[in-house]
Amino acid sequence: MRAWWSLHRIVRGKPGSHPGEVKLPGVAHPLWLRPGTSDLAAFERIHFHGSLVGDSFPQHAALKARADALGSRAVVVDGGANIGLSAAWFATAYPKATIFAVEPDASNVELLRRNTAAYPNVVVVPGALWDRPAKLGIVNPEDSAWSFRVEEATVSSPTDVLPVCTINELMARANADELLIVKLIIQGAEKAVFRSNLDWLARTNLVIFMPNDWANPWSGAGHAAISAMSRLPFDWIVNDLCLFCYRDPASMAATSRANRAI
DSSP: OHHHHHHHHHHTSOTTSOOEEEOOTTOSSOEEEOTTSTHHHHHIIIIISOTTOOTTSTTHHHHHHHHHHHGGGOEEEEESOTTSHHHHHHHHHSTTSEEEEEEOOHHHHHHHHHHHTTOTTEEEEESEEOSSOOOEEESOTTSOTTOOOEEEOOTTSOSOOBOEEOHHHHHHHTTOSOEEEEEEOOTTTHHHHTTSOOGGGGGEEEEEEOOOTTTSTTOOHHHHHHHHHTTSOEEEEEETTEEEEEEOHHHHHHHHHHHHHO
């Protein structure tokens, strides 16, 4: 109820006014939301509706066991981190893991840093996820803060070029042999992320992604993601607007043994 009351005060705020603070039971540090923006809906979806919670799925017990076994070697990639609500959730659920929070928009990154400053295991990565080096720009800066799309720069694209990173690069940065979770809410950029350089996918225990085809019909983003993951033994579960794709633990173990043998 305290959280709802905090949200009510923020909802009454005017767009463009200072962020408001929300405190949640079980979350050690307050979260900051901008009045009159999509921050409010994102907060409700993650922290009230539980869009990232998979505890009720039978496959999740194996994931938790793997997180415990990895300890501080566990790595989570939070693609499309927005203002840090998901990163804060991952940091609370997996306090020993390193969370790479990747976000392309500068105004979102500013609040992302604020919302995750108290979590030493969250690494903020300004920029966009892609499958290879490229010149990218945000093509819909007038849209709401959780729906920014990035595309490769063309004559008609914005002149501001974003930093770019790949999931393989983040994996190497952490010196990790596997990834615990890769969350991708990246507004159609999964078409590029799943296009090539997919070494990371065979080494990932759980992929969470939101198909964006409803917003960009016939763009092929969902097809690219599902085609790539269908080649590996993932179980698929629909949760809220996301697909939870759990890798078979026996297959993951075989992949790890093969990687060590190389």
